[in-house]
Amino acid sequence: MKTTSIVKVSKAEKSKLEQIDFDNLVFGKTFTDHMFVCDYKDGKWQTPEILPYQALTIEPSAKVFHYGQAVFEGMKAYKDEAGKVWLFRPEENFQRINKSSKRLNIPEFEEDFFFEGLNELLKLDKDWIRSGQEAGNALYIRPFVIATQPGVMASPATEYKFMIICCPVQAYYTKDVRVKIADYYSRAANGGFGAAKAAGNYAGQFYPTKLVQEEGFDQVIWTDDTSHEYLEEAGTMNIFFRVNDKLITCPTSDRILDGVTRKSVIAMAEKLGIEVEVRKVTVKEIIEAAENGSLKESFGSGTAAVISPIGTIGYKDKTYDLVKPEDCYSAQIKKGILDIQYNAAEDPFGWRYEVK
Template sequence: MELKTLEEIDIQLAPTSKINEVDFDNLTFGTTFTDHMLVCDFADGEWKKPVIQPYAPMTIDPSAKVFHYGQAIFEGMKAYKDANDAVWLFRPDQNYERFNKSAVRMAMPEVPEEVFLGGLKRLLEIEKDWVKKGLGNSLYIRPFMIATGPGVIAAPAKFYRFMIILSPAKAYYSGEVKVLIAEHYSRAANGGIGAAKAAGNYAAQFYPTQLANEQGFQQVIWTDDATHTKLEEAGTMNVFIRINDTLYTAPTSERILDGVTRKSVIELAKRENIAVEERSVLVTELVEAAKNDSLKEIFGAGTAAVINPIAGFSYKGDYFELPKLADSIAVEIKTKLTNIQNKLAEDTFGWTVKI
């Protein structure tokens, strides 16, 4: 695909840049932001002209419905710079489509493509120096929308704000990740908003994850809400399980996010003749595989982390360490995927889009 340039936009450039104050070798994920942000308001039933302006705090009414009824959605994307200083996006059409699916589910207005993708292109053209070259470097992109309409009546707002902010990034997680399999808490339920990237989904994860942290685990593998017998997602990532030489991942549903990295892993695995099955994996099946040594790998897949191997898991007080493999599928697929994203390998899928 080719991104169209958005012409109807106001641009207010920052008088100075803070880029020289940033230590790009020592970044904490999601805490450093670029000089500019995109803002576009929805009012009177239509989207107004978007603005690119200096990154800064904003004023909002205390009764704005985002604070009281949680109308807030977001996406996570990345930009990469190749050896020739060109900036690339990875499957941005997928993020755009999912964003609007989330908007519909949360009774929010859909964002036009020219605002989301065209506005992002203009913003990245301005902030291209913040995208650093080299494997492991990227510019994390956070498009989001909140309900700004005032009033505490329990009904959808009439005013919204769509924004894009940018943050230079390195690795999301560092060190080994050990996980606790959920026995009581769930990430989402049938009929709920698990398939939407709604802010409330993530807030609801914090407390059970905090409990897992207190036991020495970095993340939780969520199980289904009805029976807690099926493995669903790992922390904020889709989860893959390798038993013998087959990869398994839960099918997307009302409860499970249709991850862009998830679907890319599946397509890459199939290209490399790695067996992949999209089906529910039972907790008992995982435990049995760990006991008979047929469980080879577990890894999470998501935009921020790309692919994050899991070192071990705990269930009902029993801890199972995963083997250290020389032929790790997680490592192989991550290498191939990041090489495509960084234009170090041919993109035979047509996933990368030049800014």
């Protein structure tokens, strides 16, 4: 055991690395040797620890099971060809998990605990991070907070657990995505917590997504909760449309997650000289653009996939297949972002964060 200035570290006796087939990873199923844990009790966050990855012991009456106080983040660490490890805009993820926590009345986490804990965790498990931009090799990082106080009274908990676990991953989607526009179910409502990365937001998506998957689609494009006239998100991704030579995306709101990759896509597109418009986008205009040929491409953005090109859009009983143009915006933007993430190009935005 060792102790840094902030974090107590207990190393695993033996690594599981030699048991892992890195050529056949299933996204999110294989976890590294260590995890970060910090408990909140007596009105403050306690001394954070890094421990060997292990099961938790938790009361069945823990409030997370009954009242859903749980938020999380998604991040990635990348290894360049020289073996250095990099994070991508981690301060955005830190700020967002605290924003999500605040919305669910969870105590905000300490910044120095987060960054020192994450650095120490990644240094311990750096051998789990493989280089290889082509294959999408990376370490997916999952910070999360759950309410652990026992009790079934409907009130905020007074005890919580903040954790970070990590898993090696490769490319999330290997083909263009088929999506269907929602005309009945909604992901979130005005005044709700759709903009928070709360566990319950994802649970509510699973059933409508199952229905469209039974029709041969991969994800739902969510629409507004009132009229279903305005497009919002695509499954777990923010969504972009290229109409003629203009890139259009929806503004963030109470209902739409303020995606880190979304912001990066907008900035990268503008750097590439692509005109970007952030405004409300109607179902009607996108369907009309698909029918008249002015919808050149569409894609989702998110941490897991970075950019996922959309090959087919469904709406009611019709489908519209998209054929990517030669000057594909999604490919240009994705390469620009990946080159920064893998330290293969200059970073004019200051997005890279080296793990030392």
